[in-house]
Amino acid sequence: MPRQKLAAEPDRPARDPKRTRAAILDAATTEFARYGLGGARVDRISRASGANKRMLYYYFGDKEGLFLAVLEAAYAGIRSAEQKLSLLDVAPIESVRRLIRFTWDYFLAHPEFISLLNSENLHRASHLRKSRRARSLNSPLIATLGAILERGRREDIFRKGVDPLQLYISIAGLCYFYLSNIHTLSSIFGRDLAAQPARGARLRHVTDVVLGYLRREP
Numbered sequence: 001m002p003r004q005k006l007a008a009e010p011d012r013p014a015r016d017p018k019r020t021r022a023a024i025l026d027a028a029t030t031e032f033a034r035y036g037l038g039g040a041r042v043d044r045i046s047r048a049s050g051a052n053k054r055m056l057y058y059y060f061g062d063k064e065g066l067f068l069a070v071l072e073a074a075y076a077g078i079r080s081a082e083q084k085l086s087l088l089d090v091a092p093i094e095s096v097r098r099l100i101r102f103t104w105d106y107f108l109a110h111p112e113f114i115s116l117l118n119s120e121n122l123h124r125a126s127h128l129r130k131s132r133r134a135r136s137l138n139s140p141l142i143a144t145l146g147a148i149l150e151r152g153r154r155e156d157i158f159r160k161g162v163d164p165l166q167l168y169i170s171i172a173g174l175c176y177f178y179l180s181n182i183h184t185l186s187s188i189f190g191r192d193l194a195a196q197p198a199r200g201a202r203l204r205h206v207t208d209v210v211l212g213y214l215r216r217e218p
Helices: 017-039 042-049 053-060 063-083 092-109 111-122 132-154 164-180 182-189 196-214
Strands: none
Touching: 017 042, 017 053, 017 063, 017 111, 042 053, 042 063, 053 063, 063 092, 063 111, 063 132, 092 111, 092 132, 092 164, 092 196, 111 164, 132 164, 164 182, 164 196
8 A cells, every 4th residue: 555645744846846836926926016025815825826735835944934935025126127127338428328228127117126125124034034046146236337437537527436236226226115105105195197208208317316326526
């Protein structure tokens, strides 16, 4: 007779571990973005992914571990997309324009990214602080931006003394605040800030603000 599996035995990986893990991450991303860490339910993630809960725990340990995996995957997604911009292959001003436009478009196309960041900030980044992967993913971008700023300074285009980390935070913040608060801002000021003309005006404004700060005074 075949040996029956005991309840205490750990589940074995699925036949296609990568696909199963990816399905769980996709379902969890949607769940955490909609409900936050506190409101997310493992049962819903399990149903949406088609993987049983034991398999979820096998790959990620618990809900907290799954949330961290979702955050890491979210950062990996935006950093991977940024690498395709070829920022070092164009002139410094064009590099900055590309980064601003990319950041704006990415936030627009991936509202779940903003929601996940909001949720993690409520927890004071207690999950990301445990992640070496998240820090390593973000470091190359700052190094690239530093190289762009240095090249612009040498070419007498950009001012000197600009901190690449502060610059990136400013670019992300100028895009992030508008998009993450677009409904309340529209209500308070009585304007449809989600409309295409308003969004286009905001992108031009952000670009002018950043480049105006960076340009060296004659």
